[in-house]
Amino acid sequence: MATAKVKTLDDLFLNELKDMYNAENQLLRALPKMAKKAKTEELRDALETHAEETQRQIERLEKVFQEIDQAAKGKTCHAMKGLIEEGNEIMEETSDDPVRDAGIISAAQKVEHYEIASYGTLVTFARNLGHNKAADLLEETLNEEKKTDKLLTEIAENGINQEAE
């Protein structure tokens, strides 16, 4: 077993922050690829808009690192790697456009849910540690992830799933 480097809640907070910094950077590269494969304009737009949002979320994370006097540094997020891999897999395995779009939505929502869970935890940790400015910044991102998840549900319900049937 590796020696314990994460001893305090402060360490855990920083660890999770690095994880999300890496996760968002992975996503920044993956989202445009998903958008390109999406056939429905609504879905393509949503993914492109969220790619731009992701860029701002990365900058927001850099502000959070600053807030706690730490260098902005990533640590491989294995979960995001896996989620993106699954997204690529489903895009390769689908031949029919509406079915592929439904698959892209499914993959994108898994990503958003991972982010919602992660940012939810980060906000709570930040508040508990008294980093209120950092908590506010993280909460802004949390809300964007929730909004994106809802939008993807709406797009799915507005027709892609029916078309895929």
Ligand code: FE
């Ligand atoms: Fe994000």
Ligand code: FE
């Ligand atoms: Fe992670």
Ligand code: FE
């Ligand atoms: Fe997101």
